[in-house]
Amino acid sequence: MTTQPTTHIRWVVLVEGPSDREALATVARRLGRDLPGEGVEIVSIGGAHAIGRFLLDLPHDVQTAGLCDAGEVGAFGRALERAGTGPAATRDDLERLGFYVCEPDLESELISALGAADVEAVLGENGDLGSFRTFQKQPQWQGRPVEAQLRRFFGSSAGKIKYGRLLAEAVDLQRVPRPLAALLARVR
Helix, strand or coil: CCCCCCCCCCCEEEECCHHHHHHHHHHHCCCCCCCCCCEEEEEECCCHHHHHHHHHHHCCCCCEEEEEEHHHHHHHHHHHCCCCCCCCCCHHHHHHEEEEECCHHHHHHHHHHHCCCHHHHHHHHCCHHHHHHHHCCCCCCCCCCHHHHHHHHHCCCCCCHHHHHEEEHHCCHCCCCHHHHHHHCCCC
């Protein structure tokens, strides 16, 4: 019996959740990257406040990078400082350390890159446009910008992981959100 050679992990990319992991892996694949083959592992940490535990458990010969939502800059920064990675009080500090910030989150970055009409087309292709239209009729969401409605719809629906992948599949590779593109360039 032959076994496949194991690629040494060179980079661990820490992301807040599984939808972020799916989106990043999908964009990387579409760009012709084989992250596992390159020694890059994407780890969903289960929320921004779990980052400290993951940083402390990493082997010393592994480099780290990651993505976080704008609202989690403080949590990521404090954890990176406690782990001895360096000062990380600001978004610029985080990016110097390889951690890129999504404004306000990755779903919004993808919605912006695609445009509302194309996001609605993805919903339609996957049988969820009717559910989104029902969501839009809720009094608290009527009259709000469609981008805000889409962001909330993805944030509250069970399809968040599915749509992280589907939106990443639909985005024009010339319009990949900056945090994703910068992160993938960092771990090259």
